[in-house]
Amino acid sequence: MNQSQNGAEAPYIRIANISRQYGQVRALHDLSIDIDKHEFIAILGPSGSGKSTLLRLIAGLDRPTAGRIFFDGVDVTDLPPHKRGIGMVFQEFLLFPHRTVRENLAFPLRMTNQPPQMILERLDWAEAILSLNGLMDRYPNQLSGGQQQRVALGRGLVTHPTLLLLDEPLANLDRELRNEMEVEIRRYQKQLGIPFVYVTHNQEEALSMSDRVAVINGGKLEALGERQLIYDHPPTPFVARFVGKSTRFDGAFDAASKKVDLQRYNYSFPYEEVAERKGNARVEVFVKNERFELLPSRSGSAGIPCTVADVVLRGPFVEYILETEADERIIAVQPKREEPLALGTKLSLSWNPSQCHVFPAGR
Amino acid sequence: MSEAENRLNRRLFLHIPTVFLVIFFVLPLIALVVLSFWQTENYKIVREWTAMNYVTLATEPAYFIFFIRSLFMAIFVSVFSVVVSWPIAFFIVRHGGRYKLILSLLLAVPFLSGEVLRLIALQGMLGPTGLVNGVLLKLGAAPLRFIMYSNSATFIALVYLYLPMVVTTVYLSLLNFDFRLASAASACGANRFRIFSEIVWPLNLSGTIVGFLLCFIPTLSAALAPRFLGGPNGVLYGMSIAQQFGESGTWALGAAMGVVLFLFSMLVLGVFSLGIDLRRTGFTGMGRQ
Numbered sequence: 001m002n003q004s005q006n007g008a009e010a011p012y013i014r015i016a017n018i019s020r021q022y023g024q025v026r027a028l029h030d031l032s033i034d035i036d037k038h039e040f041i042a043i044l045g046p047s048g049s050g051k052s053t054l055l056r057l058i059a060g061l062d063r064p065t066a067g068r069i070f071f072d073g074v075d076v077t078d079l080p081p082h083k084r085g086i087g088m089v090f091q092e093f094l095l096f097p098h099r100t101v102r103e104n105l106a107f108p109l110r111m112t113n114q115p116p117q118m119i120l121e122r123l124d125w126a127e128a129i130l131s132l133n134g135l136m137d138r139y140p141n142q143l144s145g146g147q148q149q150r151v152a153l154g155r156g157l158v159t160h161p162t163l164l165l166l167d168e169p170l171a172n173l174d175r176e177l178r179n180e181m182e183v184e185i186r187r188y189q190k191q192l193g194i195p196f197v198y199v200t201h202n203q204e205e206a207l208s209m210s211d212r213v214a215v216i217n218g219g220k221l222e223a224l225g226e227r228q229l230i231y232d233h234p235p236t237p238f239v240a241r242f243v244g245k246s247t248r249f250d251g252a253f254d255a256a257s258k259k260v261d262l263q264r265y266n267y268s269f270p271y272e273e274v275a276e277r278k279g280n281a282r283v284e285v286f287v288k289n290e291r292f293e294l295l296p297s298r299s300g301s302a303g304i305p306c307t308v309a310d311v312v313l314r315g316p317f318v319e320y321i322l323e324t325e326a327d328e329r330i331i332a333v334q335p336k337r338e339e340p341l342a343l344g345t346k347l348s349l350s351w352n353p354s355q356c357h358v359f360p361a362g363r
Numbered sequence: 364m365s366e367a368e369n370r371l372n373r374r375l376f377l378h379i380p381t382v383f384l385v386i387f388f389v390l391p392l393i394a395l396v397v398l399s400f401w402q403t404e405n406y407k408i409v410r411e412w413t414a415m416n417y418v419t420l421a422t423e424p425a426y427f428i429f430f431i432r433s434l435f436m437a438i439f440v441s442v443f444s445v446v447v448s449w450p451i452a453f454f455i456v457r458h459g460g461r462y463k464l465i466l467s468l469l470l471a472v473p474f475l476s477g478e479v480l481r482l483i484a485l486q487g488m489l490g491p492t493g494l495v496n497g498v499l500l501k502l503g504a505a506p507l508r509f510i511m512y513s514n515s516a517t518f519i520a521l522v523y524l525y526l527p528m529v530v531t532t533v534y535l536s537l538l539n540f541d542f543r544l545a546s547a548a549s550a551c552g553a554n555r556f557r558i559f560s561e562i563v564w565p566l567n568l569s570g571t572i573v574g575f576l577l578c579f580i581p582t583l584s585a586a587l588a589p590r591f592l593g594g595p596n597g598v599l600y601g602m603s604i605a606q607q608f609g610e611s612g613t614w615a616l617g618a619a620m621g622v623v624l625f626l627f628s629m630l631v632l633g634v635f636s637l638g639i640d641l642r643r644t645g646f647t648g649m650g651r652q
Binding site: 159 | 551
């Protein structure tokens with residue numbers, strides 16, 4: 001086991017104060033993440049947030065302007081990709097079009113000079129684990145999207161790398177296949193016991209597969225934590241907006257009554273503390289769409305009055321598209337009941353104050 | 364689209380080019396073949412069927428020497444051009460930035476003048492009192508004899524004439540190449556040399572072959588460059604054909620030489636096109652947005 005200077009156990013992968021600047025553009029700014037040996041970590045961010053840059057830096061396809069990267073205690077910052085012992089899966093698969101599946105899978109093994117016996121063993125292993133039977137002698141253009149994806153994964157995994165980097169590998173697949181592959185990819189990770197770093201802009205993918213989620217925005221680390229924690233307790237307004245599906249309300253915090261009043265609705269709820277501001281402060285309120293409580297409208301009820309404008313069935317869930325008096329549309333997700341609410345039903349919308357997230361506005 | 368409209372389109376796009384090709388490409392070729400089986404005597408065509416021209420070509424060693432000389436010249440010029448083109452095209456594609464188009468168009472600048480003009484300019488450069496040797500003489504050094512009216516001079520001229528073709532073809536091939544495949548190979552553990560030999564080169568081989576042929580075929584039949592720069596031992600096959608049709612007036616023999624050249628070129632094209640499989644070049648593969 002490697003020990004860092006202060007004697008504490010060094011993390012398997014350490015990304016320390018990484019910055020990357022392209023001319024005037026700051027793609028990444030002073031970003032640090034430690035990754036454990038058996039961890040599946042998702043790097044989540046909107047496009048242009050710097051998440052792909054981060055992946056390229058870890059892979060060695062690009063060099064940071066500042067900061068260091070350590071693999072298992074070794075500084076790899078200045079090593080080229082082929083000396084880092086990584087595997088990588090790309091969004092567009094990037095299989096070699098002039099090579100068969102077998103040759104594509106053998107490529108990383110040949111490049112790292114493995115003995116022929118080992119190459120054959122690993123090819124069999126990849127064929128079995130990724131169910132590529134009967135496809136080994138086909139060319140990439142003779143494969144479906146899902147098959148290409150599996151070959152791309154296999155090519156990343158055959159060398160049993162130090163870690164596997166995945167750059168939005170499911171973005172080009174259709175929805176059903178994507179859900180299937182999410183389960184598969186997570187299974188491979190648990191089986192192999194190597195860290196997976198999974199870059200995506202899709203929060204569902206991030207939440208469904210990873211152990212921890214790192215949210216990146218504007219080249220900076222917004223949040224890093226257990227996926228459940230990131231989902232339930234977003235530390236910043238950006239995370240609240242980006243992770244999960246939420247509705248945002250403008251409001252004001254009344255320090256005297258310890259209540260938050262919504263600006264556009266006659267609705268208020270008790271709230272303990274909003275940051276450090278004193279007096280009445282403007283706040284942003286985020287409520288996850290599945291945490292709305294819908295009650296039949298009665299005169300004198302405390303909620304936001306609204307009308308069911310549309311109903312979208314999503315298997316076990318129902319999305320109610322609600323229209324408020326302020327002409328806003330709010331989506332409320334509810335478990336499917338026998339009889340979904342009819343269009344035009346008048347409802348009263350509210351939520352449990354401990355289930356919403358309040359941030360000082362205008363930061 | 365209506366059936367009638369469809370038929371009209373077919374006529375426009377298929378029939379008209381076909382007619383054009385038959386009139387301006389196939390018919391002259393047939394005329395050449397027919398002529399090669401006739402004879403010329405005293406600057407007159409004798410319409411008697413005979414294979415004498417081909418017998419002459421097979422038995423007279425001079426023509427064989429011209430042909431072999433042309434063949435080696437074409438191979439050297441094409442191989443040299445390919446070797447030089449790669450770094451040039453690679454540089455333009457990878458580092459040309461927004462000047463890519465202009466840089467590649469600059470390659471075509473010599474085409475703005477005529478071929479004869481360019482050869483005369485080269486004559487001025489390479490000749491005994493030309494720029495190169497003139498400067499050397501002024502400096503008191505010995506002039507470079509090998510570039511004065513020799514096969515070397517022809518070589519330099521042919522490279523000068525056809526290099527832009529090869530660079531442009533390799534450039535277009537590399538422009539279509541998805542360099543993220545190189546990143547993928549790099550992430551797979553390939554070093555620079557293996558990225559090139561296993562990925563970049565094979566995936567651009569088709570384009571390179573096309574570039575090679577675009578240089579090889581016209582070089583094989585080159586007539587003007589050896590005439591201006593080749594000197595006494597520099598007669599090439601194409602130049603000899605030109606002479607049959609010009610000074611010597613032996614048109615039928617010239618036609619037979621042309622037919623041989625045509626068949627040989629077709630053979631070369633056929634052999635090389637076996638190496639071209641566009642489905643495996645990445646043009647139709649996944650990975651291009």
